[in-house]
Amino acid sequence: MAFNWFKQLLWIATAIVIVVILLVVDYKAYDTFAYVLYGGMILLLLITMVVARPIAGSRSWLELGPVRLQPAEFAKFTTALAASRFMASINLRYQNWRDQLVLAGITLLPPLLIVASNESGQALVFGALLLAYFREGMSPLILLLLAAAAVILLLALLVPKLWLVAAFTMILLAVLGLNRRVLRHYLPLAVGVWLSVVGMVVGVDFFYNNVLQPHQRQRIEVLINPSADPLGKGWNVTQSKIAIGSGGLLGKGFLQGTQTKFDFVPEQSTDFIFCTVGEEFGWIGSFVVIVLFLTLLWRIIYVAERQKSVFGRTYGYCVASVLFLHMTVNMGMTIGLAPVVGIPLPFFSYGGSSLWSFTILLFSLLALDAYRKQDLVR
Secondary structure (H helix, E strand, C coil): CCCHHHHHHHHHHHHHHHHHHHHHCCCHHHHHCHHHHHHHHHHHHHHHHHHCCCECCECCCEEECCEEECHHHHHHHHHHHHHHHHHCCCCCCCCCHHHHHHHHHHHHHHHHHHHHCCCHHHHHHHHHHHHHHHHCCCCHHHHHHHHHHHHHHHHHHHCCHHHHHHHHHHHHHHHHHCCHHHHHHHHHHHHHHHHHHHHHHHHHHHHHHHHCCHHHHHHHHHHHCCCCCCCCCCHHHHHHHHHHHHCCCCCCCCCCCHHHHCCCCCCCCCCCHHHHHHHHHHHHHHHHHHHHHHHHHHHHHHHHHCCCCHHHHHHHHHHHHHHHHHHHHHHHHHCCCCCCCCCCCCCCCCCHHHHHHHHHHHHHHHHHHHCHHHCCCC
16 A cells, blocks of 8 residues: 555556557547457456456456456447447437347447456446437437336335335326326336336345345445444445545645544545545535536537537547546445445546546547547538
């Protein structure tokens, strides 16, 4: 830990080299080799599953001498490229189920391989790409259905299942009973929705007990009731909230935080880096960090909107979506509003893989933007 600052300086130095390479490479290469890079990353994820040694129960790190890299971090970049290339195709039609299935396959294959390596946190990030697809014309119904499914699954963990099924049945019957014409035309759809909800409610226990790993179940339990085991499962989140709260308005000063300085907060240089900001720089410092991130997101969206190609615009929104999810989940888990899933805070958390991946995401967009006027509108 004492040499982490020196290692991070080395990562920053190498990231600068990556920036130069990204800006020098012909901007057309990002579009041309999108599928090649995606296929290579899929192969690398498969190799990682086989050759990587378990670290904290996860086979997600490749060790190259003294250097450890996490391919899942870079899979976000290649998946964004491949999805953007596909969506820029002149044959893509969102009303065409075949195209939608292909896009879903491009998006879901990397996170499925990552989950197979017991690394669930990084897999969640790929869900952020839906926001970019929504900008390009994906039906909002898909987002609503996914959000509704998430709410139903969460309620199934909190509310007795019989009550939940009864409440949903009554609501559905009330909606159908308002208009006989609606009942006549949409009865098969209503039955299908009812069966789907009942299936999710009934099947949540099997998924929770047989699919999720013990540490994943603990994270959900801590999110639902963090005070149930403050000295055990809830220790990380409890200490993180104490650290942020103790910072007050102006904070305790640089390197003067007691919760972080004396290691009460685990993983304070990576997953819980934001609690260090809160304790040492207080509410003002935390607010400034949030404003800086929001400004960065606004600029990325601005850059995405001025692209002359569908590929560039879609990729820009993919970058914004990934950074937004990282920011919200990382900050949310330090204050108990999101499960602890091991997602780093962009450009703040210690680590070479995350720094490189965020650098590649951001500066490849800048490379595309530099030559946007040479693109033809597709």
